[in-house]
Amino acid sequence: MTQVLIDGLFLGCVYALIALGYSMVYGIIKLLNFAHGDIFMFGAMIAFTMLTAVPGLQSAGIVAVFGVLILSMFLTGGTGVLIEAVAYKPLRSAPRLSLLITAVGMSFVLEYGVKQFWGSKSITWPQWAQMGAGSIPIFDGTITISRLVLMAVSIALMVGLGFYINGTRQGRAMRAIALDQRASTLMGVDVNRTISLVFFIGSALAGAAGVMFGMYYGAIGFMMGFLLGLKAFTAAVIGGIGNMYGAMLGGLTLGLIERTTVYFCNGDDSWKDVVSFGLLILFLTLRPTGILGDRVVERM
């Protein structure tokens, strides 16, 4: 049974990392960034290209892999900022509907743009860049070192983000904009720069999740962002959209729930997605602000 928990926690970490991006972007400009799942996939693609294109990287082993992880986080972050500047900023005052539809358009552009360059077939992560397969037994389950390392990295990223948001000046600016954009401008907060910063951080985290996903599972494809993005959004909503710790909690909860459903249908995971989306609809109707989200009174 512990194996199910370990698998759940690992999957939860991947969901949480992506969900953070959703929550941050939603918190600040109330936009559901449909393209966020695809930014996760884009991060994996960039890292893959770097790993295969740069000759001699193989010799550097693990150090190179983490170097590529950091670099692709920056590049994916940059892509996120670019997308925000090109597609979302001009529409900031437009009605909600057009902003959402642009996000759907951007997710198509990312998915089928990547398909154009990286092809439609599944791509195998270079062997040497995949984490070692050694494993440590815990109770009656086993956890491979690679999962342990990846979970440690994701938790470190999440905790780091927590300090950043609550501790630093830009963090405070982000929280201010989330509450009232116009008031923050009056207080001298450069709204555009901060929003770009939020997109940068959100996309960088999704990029990290993408690289880790490639490292562990060893296969990436142009469509992997769609389903995982949807699941990550479900996690963000369950935890409390707009709330950082909510995204983390939501991610872990969803990961565990999915793994336990599969365990109880003994391995048959055809109904797993139905359970996750059922959960999403349940939360959105009964408690739209999620577990940690505070009930916000909608003023006229």
Next chain:
Amino acid sequence: MSETPRDTLLEVRDLVLRFGGVVAVDGLNMSVHAGEIVSVIGPNGAGKTSAFNCISGFYRANSGSIRFLGQSILRRQPSTITKMGMARTFQNLRLFKEMSILDNVKTGAHYRMKQHWFDALLHTPAYGKSERECEDDARYWLDFVGFKGDTSMYVTALPYGEQRRVEIARALMTKPRVLMLDEPAAGLNHSEKQGLIELIRRIQALGISIVLIEHDMGLVMDISERIIVLNYGKEIADGTPDEIRNDPLVVEAYLGTDEDEEDAE
């Protein structure tokens, strides 16, 4: 007029509304009688619009009672309250931007139109009749409020004053017994204000009682039969314009220390 002038249509008892820690409305008591023009005044943040939104069903009051035509409307949907005969306009002019002026006003008649979706689909006689009636009604009220332009234009094409009149016409389309106007004079120039006063009088002549939230003292003193003054969510005065003009409490609430008279104009 069916009701005697003194018949109370709307009665608010100890209304309390809280947003988290902030008490917006603190035990408000007020009433509106048939065919009467009542103004609600008070400094900014006195809770006028909050009370207004409570009465029209947009906010859920924490406690107290609101009775309209003898029924409690505390927990009712705004659309039900409108059907019962209480229409309202908005402080910052909320017309339907992507609809023509005529359609804007026609939506006012939505709840009383005898037209099902299959009537529209099959263009049955009922459809034709109800549309014609609704259109005539709309044109009547547009004419009533003095709108002369082309009604097929979009509302955004109109100057501010005209848009105000269309919003009032739209509210009148719902055949209200009580019409609540939220700062109708805001942003109007002097001549438009005179037109507004004359319009409000004509509306009252139809037997519709009017509740007015307004900052323009001149207009308030000129037109209201009764004035209720709010401060920090409580009513501190309720009487005729003359009583209010000299009530020390009101002067102090508005102007703070003792100022000379003409400031109050």
Next chain:
Amino acid sequence: MTNSWTKKALALCAAMAAATLSLTACGGSSDTLKIGMAIPTSGENAMYGEYMIKGAQLAVDEINAAGGLLGKQLEIKTSDSACEAGQATSAANDLVTEEIVVSMGGYCSGATLPTIDIFSKANIPMIIPAANSNSLVETPRDNVFLVNGVGSDQAKMGYDWTQKNGYKSLLVIDDKTDYSVGVSTYYQQFAKEAGATIDSISLNPKEKDFSGQVAEILKHDSFYFTGYAEAAGLLIKQSLEAGYSGGILVADGSVDVLTGSTVGQPKASEVIYGTFSVTPDMIDDGGAFISTYKAKFGNEEPGPYVIQTYDSVKLWAQAVTEAGSVEMDAVDAVLHKIEYDGLTGPISFNADGSRKKSPFVIVKVSEDNTFKLFDDMAS
């Protein structure tokens, strides 16, 4: 005023009608015999579509070089089915309008099924090189012929292999696609008839994390995965990581370089077996075929279903020469009785159009991740 307007509008329509009429008049029947192929050229399965076109092109070039068929040259017309029913019916109707005389397409069974009705109504015989789900031959039609072995033959071969290796508790995993569920149901049938214990689960090919399935695999001493290569690689890799050491068998959908490369060498070439129909390198004069293939398409290995499509074109050509015309009924009659010795072995058809004795063999992943012949289970 308006009635003058309606007159003007109708005049405009008449003019437009005349214009388009002249356009379509120039169609006419050209002098080539057109072979239609409704196959995926977009989406995840685009690669398999391209392999099938190459196989057909090889056969067509050979026939044209030898003077064509009934005095006419052959020409291939393709239309994208994208493995989806809606697109497939559009592709079929597109090809019917192109006046094709035979349909040589069909990779995904789900997309091929609705095209059968369209081609039959247009009196066009269908020789399907790849799609092999039993639902294709369920409603009896005499113009449908499956060159690729039907699910039951492959499942039988898979079951024989498990018995040969003495595996006791069996597991079959499908990926909820039409073809893979077909093979899985037959596999379970053979196992139950023989009284063996067998469980069956499925996975979602879009998913990447199969820890649920791996937990089930660990409870069995062998598993047979009937889905496509993308999921096969991940499933095998994760079960090996979890310490699984039992038998690993994949169906022909996963017999692809991707399976081995995802699992990674040297592990892949030790443990992964597959059931597959014959490939060029397995047949005796295969070398010649492979060299002509490489000469034409650059030195890439001939992928899956190349020789099945090659055989289909050659088979059809022989049937047409025997029948003396491309007429559907004549060609069907010949095809039902035909005994053709193709690259994929002797080809003859049952009454319902499925292939009689379809040769499946056991293949194994080699060092370069391609599947090589391991055991033809002849013994």
Next chain:
Amino acid sequence: MASATIAPALKQPAWTNDRNVLRVLAIVFVVFVYVLPLIDDSTKTMDFMTKAMIYVFLGMGLNVVVGYAGLLDLGYIAFYAIGAYTCGILTQAFHIPQWAAVPGVVVACIIAGIIIGGPTLRLRSDYLAIVTLGFGEIIRVTARNLTIDAPDGSPMVRGPSGMANIEQWSFGGWSFTDGLNIGGMFIREQVIFYYFVTTIALVLGVFGISRLANGRLGRAWKAVRDDEDAAEAMGINTYTTKITAYIIGAVWAGLAGQLSATQQLSIAPTSFEFLFSALILMAVVIGGMGSTPGVVLGAMFVSLVPNLLRNYEWAENRYLYFGILLVVVMLFRPKGFWPATDILPWSSEKIHKWLTARKAAKAGKDLIATEEDTYE
């Protein structure tokens, strides 16, 4: 300034009145659509046009939800799937003709619309978008795993293989497959089906929905879309208005699903991906949200263009171009190609003025328009 004889007011020629031009375009479109099979009834044209008409029907249904009521629905294809499966199951399990299955499809879609719309329509539009997306995925996964046997035991719904041999439309013994003989001309099944779908798409889809939109309900939808609070204050119960829009959208999609199931005579779960919900949404958005001619053109564009270019090399990544088109439209022309607020995407009056100005400039000599310059 010397008083020059001012030309009598130039009488506007009839073609500059936008509403007339629109009426003419509508007549041209309807006549073209009905005359087409006489011109070219090849299987390719018939198939492409029938699919285009089904898309028009779907587009008009979604137009109610997105265009008029302003509710972003990203799982619209789910009702299309419910319509297809319901008609398939009803006709095969109870052996009833297709037309008898129509009420069943309508009821199934109403129930589905209420189940999904009910609890979620109180949410803000972006939550609703995600819930409908989730619902679409739930229906897709359920369709893939659904296995139902007919009462007589033979497999009917076979999970991933969907359903086969769906019954064609038949009215009292005569079915489309028998074809029709009119004045010596034999009309084959595909053409009859094309006329059948076109008539439904035009009558129920185009004219039906635009009539609904001009009636009382349509105004309520638009009011709710423009400003929910103001609509509520005008006595419009926004909740029931949104639910009605959602249910009408669902029923229209269900009927379109039945039409497409009877066109293909089989149903496969792979045709109900999120991609197709996005395609219909694109048709409405690119055409013009809330504008009937815009949605009709948008739907035809989204379904005909990929079909006509299906064999070109670069057609393979058409969805990349659709994605880019969507973003560009939202940035530069958010109201779409044919905005709902205009009668025509161009202003005939401006064209007329431009033409007269050019003509006058070319004439050059006499700036004062003389008598003969006035137009008929």
